[in-house]
Amino acid sequence: MSNSLIIFQEAEFIGEAIRCLLVSWQLFENVFIVRELKELNSQLRDTSGPVILLPSEIPTKSIQELILQIRERDSTSRIIIFVQQVSQNCINNLPEEIPEGVINQNDPLEEIFSAFRKVIHGQFYFSKSIENRSLQKPGKRTGKKDRNGLTPRQREVLCKLAEGYTVKEIAEMMKLSAKAIDSQKYRIMKKLNLNDRVRLARFAIREGMIDP
Incomplete structure (x- = not known):
């Protein structure tokens, strides 16, 4: 870099x-x-x-x-x-x-x-x-990030990754490019200090974002 x-x-x-x-x-x-x-x-x-x-x-x-x-x-x-x-x-x-x-x-x-x-x-x-x-003051930005610093879109990507979908599949579902989803994945892992999808899945289950 x-x-x-x-x-x-x-x-x-x-x-x-x-x-x-x-x-x-x-x-x-x-x-x-x-x-x-x-x-x-x-x-x-x-x-x-x-x-x-x-x-x-x-x-x-x-x-x-x-x-x-x-x-x-x-x-x-x-x-x-x-x-x-x-x-x-x-x-x-x-x-x-x-x-x-x-x-x-x-x-x-x-x-x-x-x-x-x-x-x-x-x-x-x-x-x-x-x-x-x-x-x-109340505004459109209030409450966008959760306590882990994730935006609603990042939480959505995290849930789909934790459920086992590939980057390409998530891109198709969210009508975004695979590069954009891969970028979100990188930033989610960086924010949460997690380095693989297994840990992401465990995090999502622990936080109640997906069912075990």
């Missing part, structure tokens, strides 16, 4: 400011800035397993759809959502396909630095300022 960062930012000044900060932190060997979706797709073809910094809103495409496309292209990529303006609408529209990180531009620099370090090392980070805001 490469130690590269792709910054998707349409505003040239903001993108360059982020790049300069991250270069000074020396967290990545390579830092690329792309301003259009076609540039992002081109860079993804040339970069394996990058960290990708996405804005929380893109005028021409939903973040949910974009994350799914990135996952299908490279299931080892790690995604961080960069929130510039925290609002309830922004929180409600955060993707169900949980990225590895969500950061707020108003967070202290040491927290943002920590967020990037965690994602680089395979951990997850969700800005405390956004998490606290999401708990203050």
Whole structure:
């Protein structure tokens, strides 16, 4: 897995400011800035397993759809959502396909630095300022993740894996690509710290997700 960062930012000044900060932190060997979706797709073809910094809103495409496309292209990529303006609408529209990180531009620099370090090392980070805001008001996002950090879609994939279905069969049932399901499987195992399907099945039975 490469130690590269792709910054998707349409505003040239903001993108360059982020790049300069991250270069000074020396967290990545390579830092690329792309301003259009076609540039992002081109860079993804040339970069394996990058960290990708996405804005929380893109005028021409939903973040949910974009994350799914990135996952299908490279299931080892790690995604961080960069929130510039925290609002309830922004929180409600955060993707169900949980990225590895969500950061707020108003967070202290040491927290943002920590967020990037965690994602680089395979951990997850969700800005405390956004998490606290999401708990203050009811919204579409409330209750999406269970106590194990799984989204409804990930729980559905987990149940089908535990019941013995193959990745291809699950993809057909859920009308998704096999790559997308394989990516979900990888992230489920990573979140639960389980490394094979037998342990996944035992977990699902123990949690009451499927019958023994």
